[in-house]
Amino acid sequence: MSIAAWFLIIGSLLILMGLRSTFLQRFQLTPTLVYLAVGVILGPSIVGAFHFNPLEQAHLLEVLAEIAVLVSLFVAGMKMPVPFIWREWRVPVRLAFVSMTISVALTAAFGFYVLALPLGAAVLLGAVLAPTDPVLATEVQVRHMGDKDPLRFTLTSEAGMNDGTAFPFIMLGLLLLSPPTGYEALGMWVLKDVLWSTLSALTVGLVLGRLLAHVVHRQRFVDIGDRLLGDFLGLGLIGVVYGVCLFIESWGFLGVFAAALSFRQSELKLDWRATAAGGPEPTHTPPAQQVGSTLKPSPQVSEGSLEFKESLERLSEVALVLLLGGMLFLDSWSLRAVALALFLFVVVRPVSVLVGLIGSGAPMKLRMLVGWFGVRGIGSIYYLMFAIVAGLPEELALQLIHVTLIVIVLSIIVHGLTVKPMMSKWWP
Numbered sequence: 001m002s003i004a005a006w007f008l009i010i011g012s013l014l015i016l017m018g019l020r021s022t023f024l025q026r027f028q029l030t031p032t033l034v035y036l037a038v039g040v041i042l043g044p045s046i047v048g049a050f051h052f053n054p055l056e057q058a059h060l061l062e063v064l065a066e067i068a069v070l071v072s073l074f075v076a077g078m079k080m081p082v083p084f085i086w087r088e089w090r091v092p093v094r095l096a097f098v099s100m101t102i103s104v105a106l107t108a109a110f111g112f113y114v115l116a117l118p119l120g121a122a123v124l125l126g127a128v129l130a131p132t133d134p135v136l137a138t139e140v141q142v143r144h145m146g147d148k149d150p151l152r153f154t155l156t157s158e159a160g161m162n163d164g165t166a167f168p169f170i171m172l173g174l175l176l177l178s179p180p181t182g183y184e185a186l187g188m189w190v191l192k193d194v195l196w197s198t199l200s201a202l203t204v205g206l207v208l209g210r211l212l213a214h215v216v217h218r219q220r221f222v223d224i225g226d227r228l229l230g231d232f233l234g235l236g237l238i239g240v241v242y243g244v245c246l247f248i249e250s251w252g253f254l255g256v257f258a259a260a261l262s263f264r265q266s267e268l269k270l271d272w273r274a275t276a277a278g279g280p281e282p283t284h285t286p287p288a289q290q291v292g293s294t295l296k297p298s299p300q301v302s303e304g305s306l307e308f309k310e311s312l313e314r315l316s317e318v319a320l321v322l323l324l325g326g327m328l329f330l331d332s333w334s335l336r337a338v339a340l341a342l343f344l345f346v347v348v349r350p351v352s353v354l355v356g357l358i359g360s361g362a363p364m365k366l367r368m369l370v371g372w373f374g375v376r377g378i379g380s381i382y383y384l385m386f387a388i389v390a391g392l393p394e395e396l397a398l399q400l401i402h403v404t405l406i407v408i409v410l411s412i413i414v415h416g417l418t419v420k421p422m423m424s425k426w427w428p
Contacts, residue, residue, distance in 0.1 A: 001042070001049045001050040005049075009038065009042070009322070010315075010318055010319065010322070013034065013035060013038065013318055014314075014315075014318065016034070017031050017034075017314075029416070030416040030419065030420070031314075031317070031318075032317065032321055032377075032412050032416055033412060033413065033416040033417070035317065035318050035321035035322055035325075036321050036324065036325050036409065036412050036413070037325070038322060038325065039321060039322040039323065039324055039325015039326050040325040040328060041325070042322075042325065042326065043325045043326035043327070043328060044326070044328070044329050045325075045328050045329060045330050045332075050326050051326055051327075052323045052326040052327050053327075054327050054381075054384075054385070054401055054405075055388065055394070055397060055398065055401060058385045058388040058389050058397075059385075059389055061323070061381065061385045062382060062385035062386055062388075062389055064316070064319070064320060064323075065320060065378050065379075065381045065382035065385060066382055067316065068313070068316035068317065068320055068378050068382075069163060069253060069378055069379050069382055070238055070242060070252075070253070070256055071238070071309055071312045071313050071316065072313050072316075072378075073160055073163060073253055073256050073257040073260070074234065074237075074238050074256055074257070074259075074260045074309060075260075075309045075310055075313055076141065076142070076156050076157075076159060076160040076257065076260070077160055077256070077257045077258070077259070077260025077261040077263075077264065078234075078260045078261075078263075078264050078309070079141075079142040079156065080142070080153075080156070080157060080160075080260075080261050080264065080265070081142070081148045081153065082148070082153075083261075083265040083269075084261070084265075089157065090360055090361075091154050091357060091360050091362045091366075092153075092154050092157035092158040092161065093161070094356045094357055094360055095154070095158040095162070095353065095356055095357070095370070096157075096158050096161035096162040096165050097161075097165055098355075098356035099352040099353050099355070099356030099357070100130055100131065100162050100165050100166060100352075101169075102351070102352040102355055102356060103126065103129075103130040103348050103349065103352040104123065104126035104127050104130045104166075104169045105126065106126070106347070106348045106351065106352065107122075107125060107126035107129055107130060107340075107343075107344065107348055108122040108123045108125065108126035109122070110122075110340060110343055110348075111123075111125040111126065111340075114336075114339070114340075115336055115340070115399075115403070117396070117399070118176075118177065118396070119176050120173050120174070120175070120176030120177030120178075121173065121177060121396045121399070121400065122173075123169060123172055123173035123176055124169075124170065124173025124174065124177070124387055124392075124400065125173075125400055125403070125404075126169065126173075127166050127167075127169030127170045127172070127173055127383060128166075128170070128380050128383045128384050128387070128400065128404055129340075129344060129376055129380055129404065129407055130162070130166055130169070131159070131162040131163050131165075131166040131376075131379050131380070131383075132155070132158060132159045132162060132373075132374050132375055132376070132379075133159060133375045133376055133377030133378055133379045133380070141155055141156040141159070142156040150366060151366055151369055151370065151423075154362075154366065154370055155370060155373055158370075160257040160261075161254065161257060163253040163254070163257070163379050164198070164201060164251040164252075164253040164254020164255070164257065165198065165251075165254065166379075166383065167193070167197065167251045167253070167254075167383075168189070168193040168194045168197065168198070168251075170383055170386065170387060171189065171193040172189055172193070173387070174387060174390055174391075174392070175189055177392070177393075177396075192249070196249075196250065197249060197250040197251050198250070198251060198254065200245075200248055200250040201245050201250035201251040201252065201253075201254040201255035201258070202254060202255070202258050204241060204244050204245055204248070204250065204255045204258075204259075205241055205245075205254065205255035205256060205257065205258025205259035205260075205261075205262060206258050206259070206261075206262045207262075208237065208240060208241050208244070208259055208262075209237065209241070209258065209259035209260065209261065209262030209263035209264075209266065210262050210263070210266045212233065212237055212263055213262070213263050213266035213267045213270060214266070214270065216233065216267065217267065217270040217271070231309075234309055235309075237259055237260075237263060238256055238259075241255045241256050241259040242255065242256055316378075317378070320378055320381070321412070324381070324405065324408065324409065327401075327405055328405060328409065332402060332405065332406060333406065334402070334406070336403065337402060337403040337405075337406035337407065338406060338410070340403050340406075340407060341406060341407045341410040341411070344374075344376070344407060345372075345374070345410075345411070345414060349371055349372070349374035350368075350371035350372070353367055353370050353371035353374075354367060354371060357370075369422065372415075372418070372422070373415060373419065374411075374415075375411055375412075375415045376407055376408050376411040377408055377411065377412070380404055380407070380408055381404070381408065384400055384401065384404050387400075388401075
């Protein structure tokens, strides 16, 4: 398909979404469903106007998905309405660590015993499909800064964290596919990929986010004449944090989410202190008093840069979902792939959520809805492409591509068709 055709298609889709077509609203269709339908129609399944081969273009697809996830994680972190207080974050933290581990284990068991995959490939499959997606789950995520809806907050913060907590299991799967793995190699995996890479990513993100907030605060309140470019600052923070994490071999996705959260909350706290010391009257509540109130922030760098990042997020969603439709053939639909998807939606996600939240105090309605809205998407594509680029054998790569694509497509369809009716009926 020509460049002109791509511009025409993507531009038309963006206009359609921008106009909020009454047709889409009447049938409660999510934008992702529309993008997928267009991609499938134009792809090899129907018209055959284009075909995107994920195995041959693994590196390109890895980079595209990586950028999309980074931007989405930064947007999610900026929208978090409360600082990290355990009573507010205990549910998403449990989901991102405990439920994630359970999900990987259950999916790996299915891959090993039902799909007859080698143990390493089964663990890798579990890690690829375990994290929920921050890109495609916009319908059930925090809508704006200050949105304190418990369900949206839980799903957004979980997606922000588990895109980093999945990485240790990706590395474990690749390790188990290597020559015989001994206790020493597993010990190094625990020390390096679990402890060091996770803790260092959180530290880098929290420190650099807070540092930039202090620099921005000085510019805004001391050098008042200087005009700050919020878009550049936000993109720069993403780049610096991710670059540092890559250099020290820590999980950059987790670092970027932590940096966005740290920057936003530090900016709020610094602005409140400045206004309390004699500056202009604040239009937002101090961070310690935000829980249970409506946040009305004053114009700030984090808020000013958010609109541009959300546009980038939507544009990347259009492009990647269209490519996803172009990866599918009619014979891609196999019983084993559909069975895995159903197992994930009906067993793995609900069980991992219910077990992970035992004793958390979360309402049962919240647990049930969180247990259903476990959208898989662009993050899973990135992890799979990462493994392929890292040297996953071609035969295993083809098997994992096959089942992963079907799981993502079914997730877009099933969750996309149920999200609006369920949210309107079961959640205030």
